[in-house]
Amino acid sequence: MSEAESVPPQRAPLFLLSFRQRNELATTVAAAGWRSVAARRADEAERRFAASGAAVALVDARGVLAEGLAATQALGEVVAERGAALLVLVSRGDAGRIGDFYSAGATHFLSSPMRAVELVQALRFAERHVERLGGWEARAGANAEPLGWRWDPQLRSLQITPALAQLAELPEQPGRRGFLRQLPRRERKLVHSALRRLGADTPATAFAHDLPGVGRLVHHLQYDARTRRVHALVEPLGAAPDAGAAVRDAFEGVRDATAARRWLDQRIGESQTLTAILIALERFEDVNAAHGRSAGDALLRAVARRIDEAVRSTVGKNALVARLGGPEFLVATAPGSGTLLRSCIETAFTRPFVAGGAVTPLEPRIACTESEPDDSAATLLRRLTETIAERAAGPEAPALDRLAGDIARAIADGEVAIVFQPQVAIATGAIAGAEALARWQHPELGAIDPETLFAAAERAELGRALSEHVQQRALAEAADWPVSLASLRLSINVTASDVSRPDFADRLLGRIDASGFPRGRMTIEVTESSIMEELGEAARLLAELRTAGCRVAIDDFGTGYSSLAYLKALPLDVLKIDKKLSQDIAGSPRDRVVVRGVIDMARSLGLTVVAEGVETEQQLELLAKEGCQYYQGYLCAEPLDAAALARLVEERG
Structure with missing residues (x-):
């Protein structure tokens, strides 16, 4: 029994x-x-x-x-x-x-x-x-009266507790429609989606929504396999946080990425010509590794103040100073003073900074350009980013222009292949899912790393085409997985260009359904940079994906300051710890405290935690002690094709 x-x-x-x-x-x-x-x-x-x-x-x-x-x-x-x-x-x-x-x-x-x-x-x-x-x-x-409700699928009846009825100003037994009518139409879908997720394999889940006059509510659902009823505990959290305000408070006087893009679009739309300067800090992650994230955040604030001082002393208040995310800053002003302004910024970095009580020199990479008549904020920033990337790649890296010219052919000829990196449940050692990754084997230049692949696609204005190609191939291959992989989840990545499309969620869901791969086994991975341009729109799109049955993960967590604030404001299921942060856990005691804080914070928000880039047993053991639930990395396996993935799953029982 x-x-x-x-x-x-x-x-x-x-x-x-x-x-x-x-x-x-x-x-x-x-x-x-x-x-x-x-x-x-x-x-x-x-x-x-x-x-x-x-x-x-x-x-x-x-x-x-x-x-x-x-x-x-x-x-x-x-x-x-x-x-x-x-x-x-x-x-x-x-x-x-x-x-x-x-x-x-x-x-x-x-x-x-x-x-x-x-x-x-x-x-x-x-x-x-x-x-x-x-x-x-x-x-x-x-x-002992809780805030909660119970759903009986056999009777199709929904009962709420007196305490919840009082909170929502409803009769104690309003019926299903009376209760749902209090929610906006989009948020009613969250209820139905959460109920569909529950079952013998998923006995518990949760969803959150805003109730007018009450604030943010979280519903913790539990499925009773004996009666098939759903019991819910409702937790009031108050008003939803303003993540943008948290970032603005941390960098007083410096705009965030969203405000910067609006500033640029407004002035370009008014036919103003602008000089834009992008400043990217080299080896900033070394500071985090040596002194901890709090010291790194303090260093970023010091950098922001010094850049702001250099700009104000050169061109006064008629300029934009913004932090775009991670160790990247943007300055924009009217043309004519770009050379002088760049020189002043470079001079500002000749004086070392202090991080964690130690003197820390910082060397910035700086790119400068002028806006063009048909520019938008996105194209202007992309041009700056590509310039920075080319300089970082060095003279031996294949020129992006050369690769950009080959992208269309590579997509058409099937040179861009899909591999799958296993995701392992730490508690049992079982492979629970796999992340689909792109690999380009160039016929003359050999293997091209994914970062260069997508940078070349953006240069050729084929970023969306490449992303859709990778998603379609990953879904098609996963739909043909053998029976041994029938329970695995599939994770696919989406880009900033994908998320910026108003019909992004509908197109992606259509692509998933056309492949035959079940939505309930899908995880959509987004990076911080792909959702920071317009937080409200990103939150709406991610909520649509969750309502449709997919899970949503934030990828590469730990590479930016603002991610701490945005986590609370976005509808997420999974947090993926960046490779560098995962490997930091085996470093100093201070490093371990930082990783512990990230895991505790994520789990307190109800997020599943996946550690990327795990390569040693020591890293895995320490992550397990801190409560991390899943990992991926070379300790289990390198990215594999579908056949090799099936063999690995079978070997591991």
């Missing part, structure tokens, strides 16, 4: 607080028959526990002893007052601290590593403890 069959329906849910392993614990207890109110943050834990109606609180203090003890102290009083139980999980090496947790209010303990059956039995003992004390319901009374 399975755990789910042997556990009777619970009179009260389980309150679960885990700082790093919430999803894994929630899945385990859901499989055993519990409905859980799962949290990653300890903020107002006692209030949330009381509101959840739970009889047992589970605090996971493994690897976060101080945070776990503080949470236990916060919960201890309400647990004792209401005759509840509090089970604490600790690492085996911390078993000596159990007395501290007992003094703080814990009633039961379990040390890790443990098997799922041991956790289930510990929870049952905790419930029996509650029964012996007289039961939670008699003591909790009305205070």
Whole structure:
């Protein structure tokens, strides 16, 4: 008999607080028959526990002893007052601290590593403890009423709790239509999409939306396999954050990328000629590696101030100074002073900066151009970026002009091939998905790296054509995967040019459907640079993809400052840690703290974490300890063709 069959329906849910392993614990207890109110943050834990109606609180203090003890102290009083139980999980090496947790209010303990059956039995003992004390319901009374709802697919009925009815100003049983009518049409789709995702293989999911007069609400959904009902806990978060404001506050006096593009488009549209200068910092990631991300962010602010001072002293206030993302800055002004302005900026960098208490010289790459009559902000910036890239490539790299002339033929002749890099579940070692990557084998120049491939396509104004070609080939090959790969997810990348199209979501979904590959196994990967030009439009498009059943991932996370702020404002499912950041974890203790912070932040936002570029067992072990769920990199395999991927999956069982 399975755990789910042997556990009777619970009179009260389980309150679960885990700082790093919430999803894994929630899945385990859901499989055993519990409905859980799962949290990653300890903020107002006692209030949330009381509101959840739970009889047992589970605090996971493994690897976060101080945070776990503080949470236990916060919960201890309400647990004792209401005759509840509090089970604490600790690492085996911390078993000596159990007395501290007992003094703080814990009633039961379990040390890790443990098997799922041991956790289930510990929870049952905790419930029996509650029964012996007289039961939670008699003591909790009305205070155990949660914000939530329940959907019964057999009766096609939706019931909401009195607390949620009061919050939404609805009758307690408004019916399905009455509840959904409170939401905009687009956000109603989120509800239906979330319900479709749930099932025996996916017992829990979530979606978020804005409710007029209330603010941001997150619905945590859990599927009951026994009754086929869906139970939802609703968490009010308040107003959605203004990510752009967060970036602007960090770089006072310097515009962000969105504002810069608007400034450029406005003046070009007024037929003004502009001189534009792009400044890119070389080896900035070395600063992050040596001194940590906070020191890197402080350094970027110092660079912004120094550039701003050089510009103001040269041309006054009639100029644009902006940070575009990562270590890149833009200056634009009227023509005639470009040479002098560039010289002043170069002079500003002759003085070293200070990062992490150490003197740090910075060498910028600088490109300068004048706008043309048919330019837009996008084409002007692309020209600057290509100039920077050519100088960085060096004299031995194939000239972009030569490669650009070959792109159309390469696409037509099938020279651009698809390979798949496996994505591995750290907990089990099973291959769970694969990312599709482009490879160009030039008949004369040999292998061309992906960055050069896409730069050449942009130079030939074939960026969208190349992106669509890669997506179509990846989907076609994945649709023909053998049975051994039938459960794998497919990740495909989209570019800034893709996202900028108003019909992007419809075109991509049409391409997926035409291939026959199921939407439910698709992950769409976007980089920070592809969504920062117009955040609101990007958020709308990504929400469409999620509503349609796809997952959305932000790729190369850790390469830019602004990504921290934008994470909260975008509808995402997955965060992919940049290769450099993944490999930093095996560096200094400070490096590990940075990676830990990124993983904790992502998981607190409900995002799945995938580490890219993992090459050593040490990196994998450290990432696993910090709560990373998936990895890809040469430790498992290099990018493979479909046949080699199938063989690898079969070999790994």
